[in-house]
Amino acid sequence: MKTLNLGILAHVDAGKTSLTERLLYAVGVTDQLGSVDAGSTRTDSLTLERRRGITIRSAVVSFVRDDVTVNLIDTPGHPDFIAEVERVLGVLDGAVLVVSAVEGVQPQTRVLMRTLRRLRIPTLIFMNKVDRAGADPERALHAVAEKLTPAVVAMGAVRAAGTRQARCTAYGPADTVHTERLLDLLARHDDALLADWVQDGSALPYSRLCRVLAGQTGRALVHPVFAGSAITGAGVDTLISGITGLLPATRGDTDAPVSGTVFAIERGPAGEKIALVRLFAGTVRVRDRIPVGASGTALVTALRVVANGTDEAASSVAAGRIARLWGLTDARIGDPVGVPPERGGADRHFAPPTLETVVVPAHPAGRAATHAALSQLAEQDPLINVRQDDRQHEITVSLYGEVQKEVIQATLAEDFGVAVTFQETSTVHVERLCDVGTAVEVIAVAPNPFLATIGLRVAPTPIGAGVSFRLGVELGSMPQAFFTAVEETVRRTLRQGPHGWEIPDCEVTMTHAGYWARQSHSHGTFDKSMSSTAGDFRNLTPLVLMAALTRAGTRVHEPVHRFRLEVPGDVLGTLLPALTRLDAMPTHTTGQGASYLVEGEIPAGQVHALERRLPGLTRGEGVVETQFDHYRPVRGPAPTRVRWNLNPLDRREYLLAVARRTGTR
Structure with missing residues (x-):
C-alpha cells in the first residue's frame, strides 16, 4: 500500500482543523464530527487547544482511501507557532493549503505558500467556508492567483455561495471553459501537450489532461483549487479524490538501510x-x-x-x-x-524568533522546577531556546510573539503545576564583525595561568554563512581532544559577543597551539601542575577569543520586518506619521481604488505596537502583514544584554570564577 504524508496548513481561523475533522468523518475513521467550538476535535488534544480553539502542537492522524494510507498532519495557523510548521515541512509528501472564501488570502497564507513553493512541496488549495455569509469564491480565487501564484486552476463550480445551501460541483470533460483553462495552464510546462493542442485542438482526451495535471501537481508546477465547506461537507469528497489522485504517494524501499x-x-x-x-x-x-x-x-x-x-x-x-x-x-x-535523509528535517525554512523574555517564578523556591519544566517544553519546541543566567539566575526564553508567551504560561500552570509571570518582551539582536582580529596567549607566559597555548584569528563572513572553525596549525601538533575542546568552546562563546548578543556569522582560525605533555612523579602518579588538560583549553579559549573579537570590533544589528499595510484611503494622512513614530520606513505606497497598499520596513520590536495601534488608526479596516526580512545596524548607542555565564571581558572576575568552579586558587 502507498503512503502519503499530508500537511494541512493555513492562516489561523481559516478552518484547517475543522477540515481535518471533516476528512476523518468523510472516510469513516470517526462516526461523529468533532467541533473546534465544542473542544471535541481529534487533533486538538491539549486542554489549552480545546479551551482557546487554536492549534498549538502539530498532530498526526491517519486514514486509508483508494489503496493509499494518508497520514494527516494538522499544523498551527497562528504565526507565533510557526516553529511547529517548520518541523513538519521536512517530512511532507504534499500539502493542502486552506484559504477562506470569506477573508481570502491572509498574511500567514502568503508566508506558507512562499515556503511551500520554495521547497517544491506539491500543494492543493482548498477554498473553505463557501457556505458562510460574505463568501465569494471567485474573488478569493482571483486573490490566490494574484497574491500566491498564477499557476492555479479551479477544479469545480460553487453554487449558492454564501448560504447554507452552497454546493460544489466538480468540473468534467463537458465543461469546455474549464478544459480550455486547464489546457492553457498545463501546456506552459509540457511542450508535447502544446504541440498536440495546436495540431488537434479540442480533440485531446480529458483523461490525458488529468494524467498531465497529476504529474505537474506532483512536481509542484501547478496547484489545483478545490472549493467547499468543512462544516457542511460540501466539496470535501472531491477534495479527497484530489488528494489521493493528484498528490504523489510512495511505497518506499522497506529493504533499504533505515x-x-x-x-x-x-x-x-x-x-x-x-x-x-x-x-x-x-x-x-x-x-x-x-x-x-x-x-x-x-x-x-x-x-x-x-x-x-x-x-x-x-x-x-x-x-x-x-x-x-x-x-x-x-x-x-x-x-x-x-542514514540521514536527502531532505533533512533540521533545515531552516522560517526566520528564528526575534523576541525574548525573562520567566519569573511566582515563588523564588520554584526556580528549579520552572527550569526543569521549561527544559521539557524545549524538547518539543527547541526554538524557545531556554537558558539560565548563572550569575543572576534568571531564566530566559525566545519567542515569536505575545500569544506564545500566554501559551507557555498556561502550559506551565496546567501541565507542571508551576506558576510564572514574565518580564517585558525585548528584541533579540545579533553582533557582526567589523574587521579581522587576532589574539594569542602562550603557555607559561604571564598573564596566562593555564597550561595551554592558543592563538585565534576572527574574520567576518557573508550573512548566513554561519560559524566556521579552521586550523592554521598542524593537526598533529597536539592531541585531538584539545582541538575539540577549543572548537566547542569557540562556538559556545560566540553565543555572547562583546555586547552580549550572538555572533551568527564568523570564521575563526586557530593560529597557535601548544601544550605540556602528561607528566608524572617518580612513583607514577599524574601531576596536574605539569600537564595540560582539555580543561586548560576550555578555560583559556574565551579569554583569547574575546580579545580577538574586541580588536576586530563588532556592531550590534537589530531584526527588521517587511510590512504590507492595506488601509482605507482617507486615513493615509494620519497613518504615515504614526509609522514614522514607530521607526517604520514606508518604501512604496500604491493606490488601489478607495484604499492604499503601503509597504516598507519596521524594527521587529515595533511590530506588536503596530498591530495594537492599527485598528484605532484605520477604524478597524486596516490589514497588516509582516515577515522577518534582515538585520540592520542599530542607530545610536548599541544595546547590550546581560551575560548569563562567566564574563571573559573582565579578566580578573573571570579567573576568580574559574578558580571557584574548579576548586583551584
Missing part, C-alpha cells in the same frame, strides 16, 4: 520521551539498535504506528510511515534516524 527524521518530541504519562519519526526508507523493529543524531545509537523499546485515525501498537514500522518510538532518550527534533 533512514528517517525525528520531527517532534512528546512525553508519555510517566514522563518518558517519545520521538515522532517519519521513516523514508528501511524498516525499524522493536529491539533494533539504530543510529540517532550525529553520533550514538538507541535501542527501540516500543513503537506505535499512526493508522486508522490514531496510533496502534506494532512490532515494526516500514518506509513511508510515521511512528512514535520509545527508547530514543537522547533524540532531539531534527535528528536523523539511521
